[in-house]
Structure formats: C-alpha cells, structure tokens
Amino acid sequence: MSLVRQTTNGIYNLILGLAVTVKHLFKHAITLQYPKERWTMPERSRGTVVLLSDTETGKLNCTACLMCEKACPVAAITIEREKNPETKKFEPTSFTIDMGICCYCGLCEKACNFSAIKLTGKYEMSIYDKSELIYDMDFLQKLGRDVKYEKRKRVVKKTAVKKATAKPKTTEARAESGDKKAEGTSSTKDDGDVKEKPKNETEEGKE
Amino acid sequence: MTVKELKTEEFMVNMGPQHPSTHGVCKLVIKMDGEEIKEITPHVGFLHRSIEKIGENRTYAQFVPYTDRIDYVASMNANHAYVIAAEKLGGVEVPERAEYLRVIMAELNRIASHLVWLATFAIDLGAVTPFLYAFREREMILDLFEMTCGQRLTYNYMCIGGVNWDIPKEFEPKLREFLKIFPSRVDDYEDLLTNNPIFLYRTKNIGILSKETAFEYSVSGPSLRGSGVKWDIRKAESYSIYDRFDFDIPVGYNGDAWDRYRVRMREMRESAKIVQQAIDGLPGGDIQTKVPRTWKPPEGEVFTRIEAPRGEMAYHIVSDGSTKPYRMKIRTASFCNLQVLPIIGINHLIADLVAIFGSLDIILPEVDR
Ligand code: SF4
Ligand code: SF4
Numbered sequence: 001m002s003l004v005r006q007t008t009n010g011i012y013n014l015i016l017g018l019a020v021t022v023k024h025l026f027k028h029a030i031t032l033q034y035p036k037e038r039w040t041m042p043e044r045s046r047g048t049v050v051l052l053s054d055t056e057t058g059k060l061n062c063t064a065c066l067m068c069e070k071a072c073p074v075a076a077i078t079i080e081r082e083k084n085p086e087t088k089k090f091e092p093t094s095f096t097i098d099m100g101i102c103c104y105c106g107l108c109e110k111a112c113n114f115s116a117i118k119l120t121g122k123y124e125m126s127i128y129d130k131s132e133l134i135y136d137m138d139f140l141q142k143l144g145r146d147v148k149y150e151k152r153k154r155v156v157k158k159t160a161v162k163k164a165t166a167k168p169k170t171t172e173a174r175a176e177s178g179d180k181k182a183e184g185t186s187s188t189k190d191d192g193d194v195k196e197k198p199k200n201e202t203e204e205g206k207e
Numbered sequence: 208m209t210v211k212e213l214k215t216e217e218f219m220v221n222m223g224p225q226h227p228s229t230h231g232v233c234k235l236v237i238k239m240d241g242e243e244i245k246e247i248t249p250h251v252g253f254l255h256r257s258i259e260k261i262g263e264n265r266t267y268a269q270f271v272p273y274t275d276r277i278d279y280v281a282s283m284n285a286n287h288a289y290v291i292a293a294e295k296l297g298g299v300e301v302p303e304r305a306e307y308l309r310v311i312m313a314e315l316n317r318i319a320s321h322l323v324w325l326a327t328f329a330i331d332l333g334a335v336t337p338f339l340y341a342f343r344e345r346e347m348i349l350d351l352f353e354m355t356c357g358q359r360l361t362y363n364y365m366c367i368g369g370v371n372w373d374i375p376k377e378f379e380p381k382l383r384e385f386l387k388i389f390p391s392r393v394d395d396y397e398d399l400l401t402n403n404p405i406f407l408y409r410t411k412n413i414g415i416l417s418k419e420t421a422f423e424y425s426v427s428g429p430s431l432r433g434s435g436v437k438w439d440i441r442k443a444e445s446y447s448i449y450d451r452f453d454f455d456i457p458v459g460y461n462g463d464a465w466d467r468y469r470v471r472m473r474e475m476r477e478s479a480k481i482v483q484q485a486i487d488g489l490p491g492g493d494i495q496t497k498v499p500r501t502w503k504p505p506e507g508e509v510f511t512r513i514e515a516p517r518g519e520m521a522y523h524i525v526s527d528g529s530t531k532p533y534r535m536k537i538r539t540a541s542f543c544n545l546q547v548l549p550i551i552g553i554n555h556l557i558a559d560l561v562a563i564f565g566s567l568d569i570i571l572p573e574v575d576r
Contacts, residue, residue: 010404017399021336030343044372046357071500073269105272105363110371111500119357 041121050144061116071111231571262535275361283316292522297504305369320516369495414563428518434462440514464566541573
C-alpha cells in the first residue's frame with residue numbers, strides 16, 4: 001500500500017518538476033551574447049579608475065593632495081608632485097595606479113575633494129602582460145576624457161586648496177611627521193566633503 | 208573463492224583541493240572501505256590570506272573592503288558585522304535611514320547567498336535546472352546592488368557611521384518587483400526539488416547532525432537550526448534594528464541534509480518578508496554620521512556578533528586608541544561548521560559526502576580567512 005502511494009507520489013512530484021521546466025521553455029532568453037552585445041553599466045559602476053580633467057581647460061583636476069594615496073587600502077596609487085612656481089600650487093608630476101592590485105573599493109574617489117579621480121564603468125582591460133596594468137598619468141587622463149561627472153562645489157574646492165597650500169610640505173616631510181599633522185588637514189577637509197555628499201545623495205533617494 | 212574470503216583493505220582518497228563540489232579550495236582526506244567512508248580529515252588553509260593580521264595594519268575605514276573578501280557570497284553581511292563592531296567600539300550613532308538600508312541590503316544578500324547555495328547544492332546532486340533558475344533570481348538582486356553601490360560581489364557598501372551610497376530612485380520599484388515575483392520563484396524551486404523522489408533519496412536521513420554534536424562544535428546558522436534548535440542572533444540578541452521586524456525562525460527536526468535544505472528555503476521567504484517591511488518603513492534623512500577621516504576610537508575592546516547567512520559571524524576588536532586596531536579576531540561560521548563534517552559524514556557512501564558537504568553550506572574563504 002505504502003509502496004503504491006510512494007510511487008504515485010514520486011511520479012506526481014517528478015511531473016510537477018517537469019512542468020516547471022516546460023513552463024520556462026517558452027520564456028525568452030535572459031543571457032547576453034557577450035562580445036556582440038554588452039550590458040549598459042549603471043552610473044555608479046565601479047570599474048577602471050580614471051583621472052578626470054577640467055572640461056574647459058583640459059587640465060587634470062588633481063591637486064596632488066595625496067588624500068587618495070593615503071586612503072587606498074592596498075597602496076595601489078603612487079603620486080609624485082611638484083610645486084608650480086607660478087601658481088604656488090602642487091601639481092602631480094607622476095600619478096600611477098597599479099590596476100593589478102587595485103580592489104575597486106572606491107575609497108580613493110570618496111577621499112578626493114576635487115572630483116579628480118573616479119571609478120568608471122569601463123571593464124574591458126585584459127592585456128597580455130602584467131606590467132601593462134600599471135597605468136600612468138597620461139593614460140589615466142585619456143581614459144577619463146569622456147567620463148561625465150559632476151564637479152563638487154567651487155566653494156569647497158577653494159577653501160580646501162587654501163588649506164593645502166597654507167602648509168607647504170614635501171611628500172617626505174609629511175610622511176616623516178607621521179599621522180598627526182596629516183590628520184589635522186584631512187579632518188578639516190573632511191568636513192566639507194561629508195557635508196556635501198549625503199545631501200546630494202538623499203536628494204537622489206527622494207526623487 | 209567467495210566474496211567473503213576476498214582480502215580487502217581500507218584505502219585513502221583525496222577529495223580536493225580542486226574539486227568542484229568543495230566550492231573552493233578544501234582538501235578532504237577520506238579513508239574508505241569500499242564505497243563507505245570510515246574517516247574524514249579536512250585540510251584547510253589553502254586560502255589563508257591572514258585577513259586578521261591585515262586588519263591590524265589598516266585603518267578602521269580601510270578594512271571594510273577586506274571584509275568583503277571574508278565571505279564573498281554574502282559581503283553585505285560581512286560588512287555589517289565589521290561596521291557594527293567598529294561603531295560599538297567608537298560609540299558612533301548610525302542614522303535611522305542607514306540602519307534600514309543596511310537591513311535591506313543584508314537580507315537581500317542573505318537571499319542571494321542562499322540562492323547560490325541552492326544552485327550549487329542542487330548541481331552537486333545532479334539537478335542542473337535549479338542552478339539556472341536560482342542564478343537568474345540572484346542576478347536581480349545583484350542588479351539592485353550594482354545600481355546602488357556599483358559592484359556585484361565586493362560591495363564595500365557599509366562604512367563606519369552609516370552606508371556609503373543612498374539608494375538610487377530606480378531601486379525601489381525594482382525591489383518591489385523582485386519582492387512580488389520572488390515567492391512564486393521559491394515555489395518553483397520547491398516544486399523542482401523538495402519532494403522530488405531522487406532528491407529525497409539523496410538527502411533524507413543523510414548526514415544527521417544531532418543537537419548535542421551541534422552544540423559541542425558550536426555549529427551555527429541554518430545548519431544548527433536544521434537540527435531543531437531555535438537560535439538566531441537576529442532574534443536572540445537583536446542587533447541593528449531587527450527587533451522592529453516580524454519574522455519567524457524556521458527550524459528542522461532530524462538535522463539531516465533535507466532539513467537543512469528546508470530551513471534555508473524557508474529562510475529565504477522570511478528574509479523577503481523582512482525586506483518588504485523595511486522598504487515599507489524606510490524613513491528619510493541622513494545616511495551617514497560624520498566620522499573624521501583619521502578616526503581614532505577610544506581604547507578598549509568589543510565583541511559583536513551577527514547572523515550571517517552561514518551562521519554567526521563575530522568580531523573581537525581590541526583598540527589601543529590609535530588609528531588601527533591592536534588586535535582583531537574574526538569568528539566565522541564556516542570554520543566551526545566544517546568541523547562536524549568528520550562526524551556526520553562517516554558511514555555514508557562517498558556520493559553522499561557531496562550532499563552532506565553541500566548541505567552545510569561552507570564557503571572556504573570564510574574557513575581560512
Ligand atoms: S585625492 Fe584627488 S586631488 Fe588629491 S591627489 Fe588624489 S586625485 Fe589628486
Ligand atoms: S579603488 Fe580602492 S584599491 Fe583601487 S586605487 Fe582606489 S582606493 Fe586604491
């Protein structure tokens with residue numbers, strides 16, 4: 001008796017499962033033929049890191065404040081900078097990102113107060129040699145040419161620049177003086193950053 | 208000569224390190240008597256990245272991306288466990304909206320994690336179809352994550368003091384759409400598997416984990432609940448805002464592979480219920496409390512734990528008042544859950560070991576850290 005019951009039960013459930021499969025037979029495909037078709041990456045997509053340039057002057061937005069270098073958890077960013085004798089402002093002389101060790105966390109973008117660095121939706125970066133994954137400044141700038149972005153408010157930028165230039169320091173001196181000094185400048189800058197950011201985002205959320 | 212007179216001896220088999228059904232790099236050295244398992248010795252450590260030590264060499268904020276890598280299938284929960292610990296250490300208040308967003312993301316990730324488990328568990332047992340369906344639904348969740356934080360696997364979504372990004376405006380309609388269709392999709396999986404005679408044959412009375420053994424080895428999560436213990440940190444030691452939501456803790460009876468399967472299936476429905484309540488009650492406001500960039504929590508130590516999809520995930524952080532933790536200990540569920548495998552796996556056939564291993568839902572990066 002129980003054997004009959006078991007068998008009918010089993011057959012019923014097998015058919016039930018089969019029915020689910022058949023139901024899906026007539027639905028359209030959800031896959032994408034990759035090289036021919038591509039996903040549109042969402043706006044916030046965190047792929048290749050690029051450096052952004054000013055849309056008018058075409059110069060890099062980066063002021064070589066080294067905040068992103070400090071924020072990076074894997075030390076993928078290396079910046080060398082020099083003071084421009086004319087404008088008395090720092091300018092990056094070399095800016096390299098090792099994409100091979102970058103973990104695409106986005107902390108550099110979060111740390112930057114000058115809308116100078118961004119993670120974009122670009123993801124096709126396969127190469128044959130590992131050394132080609134170390135992107136230099138020119139390449140990063142080239143990558144960032146067509147990236148649309150919203151510049152942070154000028155006000156924030158100006159005050160932040162003042163602070164940065166008020167304490168001229170070389171990379172070594174900053175490194176030697178340890179965390180404490182850097183902390184002072186960073187936390188003041190941070191205020192401007194944090195104030196602005198949640199505002200933008202909450203607005204976005206409410207819309 | 209009859210079969211009985213034949214001289215037989217036990218022999219050793221290496222299962223792994225590269226074995227598809229170990230879901231990572233785990234080596235099981237199995238002593239076999241014919242087809243029957245007599246002894247199992249798991250060898251772990253292939254994926255050891257010394258994350259705890261890395262944690263001691265990174266600032267508190269910098270460590271968040273690393274937590275993603277502890278449990279890459281449920282990164283949101285791993286993030287959550289860490290930020291809760293750090294916030295408790297520094298006494299940081301989290302805005303209400305951020306708490307809701309955290310719960311939504313953590314529960315969605317729990318569903319995604321269980322879907323990965325379901326897919327791989329089914330495929331281990333030879334059922335390929337649920338694999339495709341489960342990954343299709345997981346894709347919807349990953350799309351939600353991607354539009355919010357830009358990544359599909361390693362989110363780095365939560366930060367100390369809140370969350371990094373607010374949800375975009377497309378998020379809510381998409382989420383509601385998902386919540387609407389998801390229960391019927393779970394019904395589909397259940398139709399495919401739950402009472403399927405082959406599936407039942409492969410999982411019923413296989414790998415029975417008794418309550419006592421589970422306690423002895425501090426098994427946690429759905430594997431523990433499958434043995435009939437109603438223990439869930441979300442209820443027992445409510446963290447974040449879980450006390451505001453109404454949900455059940457599904458439990459099993461026998462503690463076999465099928466019970467663990469049932470618990471996870473029902474947990475997915477419960478999680479969907481929580482997400483529904485959270486999105487309905489989502490308040491406005493800030494998503495982040497200001498935390499200075501070089502944040503120094505006071506001296507002291509904390510221990511916090513959360514219910515991750517695989518069980519209890521706990522952080523013990525000792526601070527010496529500097530920007531980096533002095534000591535960090537991470538307790539992950541998979542490591543403890545793996546320890547019962549040598550006990551519940553013996554006297555089964557080798558094909559059943561795959562089912563038992565799968566039903567424990569172990570993820571190897573979490574075992575090794
Ligand atoms: S934080 Fe921004 S401005 Fe400062 S060095 Fe980095 S990219 Fe340049
Ligand atoms: S995304 Fe993260 S890992 Fe990559 S360069 Fe920026 S901070 Fe470093």
